Each structure stands twice: as structure tokens, then as C-alpha cells.
Amino acid sequence: MNTLNQGLTYKDAGVDIDRGEALVDIIKPVAASTRRPGWLGNLGGFGALFEVPDGYQHPVLVSGTDGVGTKLKLAIECKQHEGIGIDLVAMCANDVLVQGAEPLFFLDYFATGKLESNIAAAVITSIGEGCRQAGAALIGGETAEMPGMYAEGDYDLAGFCVGVVEKHRLIDGLSITPGDTLIGLASSGPHANGYSLIRRTLQVSNARLDTPLDSRTLADALLTPTRIYVQSILKLLPSVQIHAMAHITGGGLPGNIKRVLPVGCKAILDSNCWHRPAIFDWLQQQGNIAEQEMLRTFNCGLGFVIVVHPNATEVTLDILRDAGEAAMVVGQIEPGTSEVVIH
Numbered sequence: 001m002n003t004l005n006q007g008l009t010y011k012d013a014g015v016d017i018d019r020g021e022a023l024v025d026i027i028k029p030v031a032a033s034t035r036r037p038g039w040l041g042n043l044g045g046f047g048a049l050f051e052v053p054d055g056y057q058h059p060v061l062v063s064g065t066d067g068v069g070t071k072l073k074l075a076i077e078c079k080q081h082e083g084i085g086i087d088l089v090a091m092c093a094n095d096v097l098v099q100g101a102e103p104l105f106f107l108d109y110f111a112t113g114k115l116e117s118n119i120a121a122a123v124i125t126s127i128g129e130g131c132r133q134a135g136a137a138l139i140g141g142e143t144a145e146m147p148g149m150y151a152e153g154d155y156d157l158a159g160f161c162v163g164v165v166e167k168h169r170l171i172d173g174l175s176i177t178p179g180d181t182l183i184g185l186a187s188s189g190p191h192a193n194g195y196s197l198i199r200r201t202l203q204v205s206n207a208r209l210d211t212p213l214d215s216r217t218l219a220d221a222l223l224t225p226t227r228i229y230v231q232s233i234l235k236l237l238p239s240v241q242i243h244a245m246a247h248i249t250g251g252g253l254p255g256n257i258k259r260v261l262p263v264g265c266k267a268i269l270d271s272n273c274w275h276r277p278a279i280f281d282w283l284q285q286q287g288n289i290a291e292q293e294m295l296r297t298f299n300c301g302l303g304f305v306i307v308v309h310p311n312a313t314e315v316t317l318d319i320l321r322d323a324g325e326a327a328m329v330v331g332q333i334e335p336g337t338s339e340v341v342i343h
Helices: 017-032 071-078 084-097 117-134 195-205 218-223 230-236 252-258 278-287 291-297 310-322
Strands: 059-066 102-112 137-145 155-166 181-186 242-247 265-269 302-308 327-335 340-342
Touching: 017 117, 017 137, 059 084, 071 084, 071 155, 071 195, 071 218, 084 102, 084 117, 084 155, 084 230, 084 242, 102 117, 102 230, 117 137, 117 155, 117 230, 181 310, 195 278, 218 278, 230 302, 230 310, 242 252, 252 265, 252 291, 252 302, 252 340, 278 291, 302 310, 302 327, 310 327
Parallel strands: 102 137, 265 340
Antiparallel strands: 059 155, 102 155, 181 302, 181 327, 242 302, 265 327
């Protein structure tokens, strides 16, 4: 029978409303597991509600938004969707953290050509895990099914995080002075940056993703979720006056540390002071990538950098290590132009 004689439906056009509603039922317990003080209402309203927690005298809201980039392509190719949501939360929550803000809530946007409920559920479940690690409530989001916009099996992600900090405790880098210590926190791998270069390297080297690398496969090394530093830094903030922090994302160590340097200061880092995971050496060798290109594309083993007064160095290291971080002194601030030098 001619479908047109019956009248077209949204499902005929490629959008299955029933499947979307069923996914919401899967999401609700994931979101509920991230509930924290301040979240008002329930998932599914037109707007998500959150009130600033009690105790703040002059609260400042700090917001951030990001995606996961082409790491998604690798996750889709490997059919490993269970960690990509952690990456999404990390890219936003770690950014908000840089100014001293505690993440409060998170919203996600999941878009695809055809909604595959099992894949969407895996992704959103991992977003919930990321929110639990960051201490943020997953209070809302959007799932969009858009036929013709994406190739079969593809999807895209975006995230939005809001945090809060007392105005007088904002961290902006202006208190940095020569002599300050740079403390680095180890990354878990490339995090979610540089994956266009990574995928190009895989292509030119004809590497198999099941290639053994450092007691695991190449795919596992590349798809390890971004480390979320929120809980460790929140433990540090009450005890140490932090002069600046940098989340090492696109632009690598030079590009991101430079963003927080005031006029008259430069950062000197010693690359011998931290461990560079094997995945970075493999990428550099297989892609014949120059060292400077490595440093400005990848985190090269440091996912977060903190600047403190030298007198606070030991207590900072102790607190961070007690919190489970691999923390080490990686350099210092010297007089000069706002630049980053890595030896």
C-alpha cells in the first residue's frame, strides 16, 4: 500500500519518538544517582533548576562548555562508548575548576542520525559517572535524532557545566610572582585532545588498534577517559593559597599555561621531572612528530598544572598525593615575558 495514502509519520522520516521517550526512562536513574544539594525539580522539565548552595556571601558562577572532538570517531570505530561521557564531563568540569569553582551541575547534548538506544544509554551512563567523579548533578540535557545530518552510527556530544566560587577566592593568575613553583598532575593519556593528529598517525602507520602497548592495547590506551581533578583540588583549596591553575587541553603545555601568566612572568618547565606515558612516545615515533608539535598538541603526561608560593610546595604535594594524584614539581616562575619554556 502507498504510504502517502496513509499519511506520513515522523517515524517514516527517520525519527522514532517512542524510542526517544524510552531512553529518557533509562536516563532518569542515571541522573538521580548524581543528585546533590541545590538541585530542584526532576529530570524532564523544560528548564533545569538549581539554587546556589547556602553559605556563600558573594557567589560567582563559573560556566564552561566543550565537546570530545574526534576522539568520538575512535570510540565509534572501536565500539567502546563506556568512557566517552567521562571525557565530556572532564573537559568542562576541569575548566571550571581552574578558577577555583566547585562544579554544581552539568547538562549534555547528544545528537545522532538514528537513535541506537544501547549506544546512547552507554554514553549517558558514562556521563553520569563523570558527574559523580566531579561532584556535579546531571540535571538535564537533550537527545536529538536528526536523520541525514550524521553518517550511520555517528553521534556527537557537547557538555555544559556551571560551578560556584566565593568572589574573593577567585583564582585568576594575577598573584603569580617570580619564584613560584609549578606543580603538575599526571594525565591518564591524551585525554580528549589531539585526536585528529592521532587518527592521522594511525592512518599513515597502518597500525592495528589491538597492537599491544604498555600491558594493554593501543585502543585502550587511546580511549582511556580524561582524568577529573575536581575532588583532589577541592581538598587542596582550604589549605593552600593557589596562585593559578591550568587545565592542559588543546594547545598543550605551552598554550594553556601561558593563558594564566601575568605580565612580567614566564614559566620554565623541566620535562625530566615527569613521566611521559608510552602512548606519547608511540605517537611521536609512528607519526614522526617533532617535539615542539607534540608539546603544543598533547598534554604529554601532565593534565593539570598548579602554581603556588614555594613555601607551599610540600604541603601541596602531600595533600594531592594523599588524594590519589601523581603530583610532582615540574618547574618554576621566572621574570620575563609571558611565555612557557620547556627544557
